[in-house]
Amino acid sequence: MIAILQFGGSNCDLDVKKALDKIDIDSKLVWYKDSLKGFDGVILPGGFSYGDYLRAGAIAANTPIMDDVKEIAKKGKPVLGICNGAQILCESGIVPGAYAPNISSRFQCERVKLRVENSNTPFTRYFDEGDIIDMPIAHAEGRYISEDKNIKPLFRYVDKNGEATEDSNPNGSIQNLAGILGEQNNIASMMPHPERATDTYLGSEDGIKLLRSMTASIN
């Protein structure tokens, strides 16, 4: 059973639920005042928790349920933060670094190409390293910054040839980083939305493949 963690202002929670329903993975929406005990993994969905007050994710990162998220992570179960969920993981220190406002000053809402940088993770076991995949982004604060020398890349923004160029970087993230891993490979923080890439109607099924991969050892 996967927990989909809801904060005031989460708004991709139902999309994540629908995506998991589609691949017959049991999941449950969990309000931040409840508990994550007994779950096999957790997804922190996108949205605008607490109106992005102070910094995106800063308020949610300081709620007590984040201790449960840390506990799940410590047990080696998958923890995935998507967009605002990724910002919350950063702000809580579960992954290193910070997400600053996009260098363009704009809310970037577009399809991007990502290169899989590590296939030895629960999220990417069905991909090969170097695979180029499609997913949408929709964020204003996605410029990943870190002074950590040991960042573990999961996805990079690339062009159609798979090159991490300046033009293919939609927000100014260092090293074109679109997704990173935590200290352990069972923790991932990513700005692109896998739950919005769940059908060829929507332009891509790569998100489903990621969610299938994440939940392969569960159920």
Place this chain on the structure above:
Amino acid sequence: MTYKAVVSVYLKEGIMDPEAKTIERSLKRLGFDIDDLNRREEFSFDIDVEDREKARDEAEEMCQRLLANPTIHRYEISIE
């Protein structure tokens, strides 16, 4: 004893602030001959603790835990 604390949080040098750049361009368009515009966020509050040092320590902890993100921010604290 109640102290007045003012905490100001700003981006570390070298981290581009697109909002500041936009404001700078706009001021230039209005004809002002300016450069290197920076922005800060200021928080002020009353704090009831035994002494000034304790007030500073608590404000420092607030910056570390919530008001600033140490990866991208610096901050200044003044206690009166």
